[in-house]
Amino acid sequence: MAAAAILDVRxxxxxxxxxxxxxxxxxxxxxxELVFMIGPSGSGKSTFLRCLNRLEEPTGGSIVVDGVDMMAxxxxxxxxxxxxxxxxxxFNLYPHMSALxxxxxxxxxxxxxxxxxxxxxxxxxxxxxxxxxxxxxHPAELSGGQQQRxxxxxxxxxxxxxxxxxxxxxxxxxxLRGSVLAVMRDLRASGMTMVVVSHEMRFAREAADRxxxxxxGAIVEQGPPGLIFGPEAGARTRxxxxxxxx
Amino acid sequence: MxxxxxxxxxxxxxxxxxxxxxxxxxxxxTIEVAVLVVVTGIALGLLLAVVRSFRLAPINFLIVIYVDGxxxxxxxxxxxxxxxxxxxxxxxxxxxxxxxxxxSLVLGAFAEEIFWAGILSVRxxxxxAARSTGLGFAQTLAYVILPQAIRLTVPPLTxxxxxxxxxxALGSVIxxxxxxxxxxxxxxxxxxxxPLTMGALAYVALFIPVVLFGRWLETRFAWRRA
Ligand SMILES: Nc1ncnc2c1ncn2[C@@H]1O[C@H](COP(=O)(O)OP(=O)(O)OP(=O)(O)O)[C@@H](O)[C@H]1O
Ligand SMILES: [Mg+2]
Numbered sequence: 001m002a003a004a005a006i007l008d009v010r011x012x013x014x015x016x017x018x019x020x021x022x023x024x025x026x027x028x029x030x031x032x033e034l035v036f037m038i039g040p041s042g043s044g045k046s047t048f049l050r051c052l053n054r055l056e057e058p059t060g061g062s063i064v065v066d067g068v069d070m071m072a073x074x075x076x077x078x079x080x081x082x083x084x085x086x087x088x089x090x091f092n093l094y095p096h097m098s099a100l101x102x103x104x105x106x107x108x109x110x111x112x113x114x115x116x117x118x119x120x121x122x123x124x125x126x127x128x129x130x131x132x133x134x135x136x137x138h139p140a141e142l143s144g145g146q147q148q149r150x151x152x153x154x155x156x157x158x159x160x161x162x163x164x165x166x167x168x169x170x171x172x173x174x175x176l177r178g179s180v181l182a183v184m185r186d187l188r189a190s191g192m193t194m195v196v197v198s199h200e201m202r203f204a205r206e207a208a209d210r211x212x213x214x215x216x217g218a219i220v221e222q223g224p225p226g227l228i229f230g231p232e233a234g235a236r237t238r239x240x241x242x243x244x245x246x
Numbered sequence: 247m248x249x250x251x252x253x254x255x256x257x258x259x260x261x262x263x264x265x266x267x268x269x270x271x272x273x274x275x276t277i278e279v280a281v282l283v284v285v286t287g288i289a290l291g292l293l294l295a296v297v298r299s300f301r302l303a304p305i306n307f308l309i310v311i312y313v314d315g316x317x318x319x320x321x322x323x324x325x326x327x328x329x330x331x332x333x334x335x336x337x338x339x340x341x342x343x344x345x346x347x348x349x350s351l352v353l354g355a356f357a358e359e360i361f362w363a364g365i366l367s368v369r370x371x372x373x374x375a376a377r378s379t380g381l382g383f384a385q386t387l388a389y390v391i392l393p394q395a396i397r398l399t400v401p402p403l404t405x406x407x408x409x410x411x412x413x414x415a416l417g418s419v420i421x422x423x424x425x426x427x428x429x430x431x432x433x434x435x436x437x438x439x440x441p442l443t444m445g446a447l448a449y450v451a452l453f454i455p456v457v458l459f460g461r462w463l464e465t466r467f468a469w470r471r472a
Contacts, residue, residue, distance in 0.1 A: 055374050082380030092375035096393045105389060106379035151375075158379060 005064075006031050006162050006193045007052065012061035014047055014217075021047045023217040024061070029162065029195060034188050036204040036225070037197045039214035040240060045197040048214070049164045052195075053084040066161045082110055085155030085163040089170050091147045093139040099126060099150045100135040103157050111158070125157035126150070129183045145176035149183050156187065163187065165196040199244050205229060213237045254438075261440040265432050269444045272428035276452065279346055279424060280411040286350040287410065288403070291357020298358070299365050299387060309358065316355035321413050324348045329420045341420040353410040360402045364395030404460030408453060425449060 007029040014022040021044045029035050039045050050056035052063060054070060054077060063070040068080055093102050103122035107113045113121065126132045129149035139147050148168055155163060165184070169177040181203050188194060188207050198204070204211055204225050211228040213221045213236075221228065221237045229241055294313075298306050316324070329344045339347070368391050376386040418427035429445030 050374075053378055055377060078377075078380040078382055080380075081378055084378070086375075086378040088371060088375065090371050092369075092371035094372065094375070094390055094394075096397070105376075106381055109385050109389060110380040154375075154379065 004031065005029055006033075006066055007195070008062075008064040009052070010062045012048070012051060012063065013059045014044070014051055014056060015059045021217050022051065022058075025214075025217070025219060027212065027219070029193055031193055032191045033209045034194045034196065034207055036208035036211045037195065037214055038199070038204075038211060038228075038240065038244070043214045044217040045214055046166050049086070049166050049195065049197060052164060053081050053086060055086075078110065082106060082158045083161045085152075085158065085160035087148070087151050087155055087163065087165045087168050089167040091139070091144070091151045091171070093147050093151055093154075095139050098136050098138055099131060099142065099153075102139070102150055103154045106154070106158055121157055122153075125153040128156065128186070129153045130179070143176055144172045145179045148172065148180045152180075152183055152187070156192075160192075162193040162195065165194065165198065167197055167199070169198065169200060201229065201241075201245060213240065215240070256439050256443045258438055258440040261436055261438055262444060265436075265441055265444065268428050268432060269425065269441070269448055272423055272425045272445075273448050273452065275342070275417075275422065276414050276424040276448075279342060279349070279414045279417065279422070280452075282346050283349040283353055283410060283414070284407055286346070287353025288357050288407070290350060290354030291359075292361050294354065294358040295361030295365060296387065296392075298362055299391075300383075313355045313358050316352050317359070321348065321352050321410075322416050322419065324352065325416045325420060341417065341422045344420060345414065345417040345422050345424075349410055349413055349416075352413070353406065356406045356410070357403060360399045360406065361395060364397075364399040365391055367398055368394045400460075400463050404457075404463065408456055408460070411456070412449075412453070425452075 005028040007027070009025055009027045012022055012025040012027075013020070025048060027035070037045050037048070047056055051058045052065070052070070054063075058071070061071075065080060065084060068075055070077075070080060093099075094105065097105065100119065100122050103125050104113075104118040107118040107121055108115065111118075123132055123135060126135055129152050131146060131149055131153065134142060134146060134150070139150070142150065148171075152163075152168075168184070169180050172180065177200070181200060184194070184196070184203070185207055196203075196208070208225050210222055211225050212219055213228060215236060221234050223233075227233060228237060231238070233241065294309050298309050325345060325348050328348050329339075329341060332339055332344070365387075372390055372394065373386055376390040377383075381389070414422075414424050415426040417424040418430060421427065425445045425448050429441045429448075432441035433439060
């Protein structure tokens with residue numbers, strides 16, 4: 001599997017000063033696999049995702065995405081980053097641009113598409129998240145769920161090899177989460193490789209191939225959702241799962 | 247009686263008629279200096295704020311020294327220092343150029359701080375979102391950060407711009423034929439305060455539109471926040 005992996009992380013470490021946040025993480029993600037990450041607050045889940053596209057500079061270890069060594073000095077980071085879609089807890093849409101403007105900015109400035117090609121690709125991405133009719137709306141005119149779907153469209157418009165989700169529904173009211181999760185299910189069904197940090201257990205049970213339990217910057221246990229969420233899981237995993245399951 | 251003394255001292259019709267063209271010409275000088283100062287000062291401030299965002303320590307150190315220096319010193323001191331100091335090092339600038347240069351540098355210093363504060367106030371997530379789509383640092387700054395930062399800077403920048411353009415009156419101490427200079431010269435010549443009234447009205451006529459323009463900008467640049 002390792003050879004064909006879209007994402008291959010080895011011995012990834014990250015320290016902030018003397019604080020070791022990631023303490024040697026190994027994780028390989030196969031094409032079309034959905035890896036679901038859980039762990040207590042402060043265990044390093046966000047830091048891990050942010051190291052993958054080097055928004056955060058890893059302290060050590062290797063990261064290979066689609067065969068490209070992310071840590072190599074000669075790697076074109078900007079070219080690789082557009083291959084790694086990222087969705088944030090707080091959406092981070094550009095407030096001064098319409099939904100379509102948000103989606104097309106990188107198409108125009110990174111992929112250098114002309115305006116009409118970018119608009120067409122942007123509209124196609126918005127259609128995939130069910131928001132073609134909101135193309136002209138600004139983020140402030142959209143609900144949280146709609147904003148997060150625009151953020152997903154912004155990432156998938158670049159045709160990434162892998163998508164990273166950092167608690168994509170945590171900032172949303174419960175009734176708005178369903179639409180975002182539905183879009184994520186569609187993405188999964190279309191064969192997207194995904195790493196999802198979330199507390200949405202039901203989504204994990206239905207959609208995840210593998211659940212990874214992270215604690216204090218290290219992977220404690222991993223396996224299919226049935227195992228990790230079931231009675232055979234290790235004691236620490238079970239304690240955590242029962243806590244968030246409540 | 248009271249009434250006509252008042253009119254004769256501050257609004258004497260003959261004086262108004264006689265010197266209106268002089269004041270009008272002075273207004274043009276004030277407008278010219280003010281417009282040039284606003285353009286160069288704001289451009290300088292924006293440029294320095296952009297340079298500062300690259301966070302190169304030695305360069306930022308110099309920027310901070312310049313900014314703090316020009317914000318701390320009274321503009322009058324700078325005008326006199328430059329006007330009487332430059333000839334000593336062999337540089338002779340006309341008084342109008344000195345006024346433009348000094349006021350541009352002062353406005354540039356304030357504008358840099360305002361733009362910089364605007365850049366810092368844009369949430370970190372905006373940088374991260376943009377960079378995660380493959381936009382480079384300069385692209386992110388240009389398309390994502392600055393448009394948001396600049397909107398936040400419109401109110402303080404408008405205030406600072408009005409304040410600095412009022413300082414064109416400092417040109418009177420170095421002989422720039424702007425409104426205050428012409429008004430005071432004329433006042434001492436005719437021995438009547440009417441030219442000063444005319445000068446004051448000229449400033450009002452100039453600055454009311456600027457203030458209104460600032461308000462219009464503020465509403466235009468405001469966008470609904472979630
Ligand atoms: N820029 C930073 N500087 C210093 N410490 C940081 C920084 N970013 C994160 N940390 C620390 O790293 C640890 C892991 O943070 P991280 O955000 O990755 O946790 P998390 O698992 O995503 O938590 P949560 O579930 O609350 O989002 C925390 O102790 C945090 O304080
Ligand atoms: Mg987190």
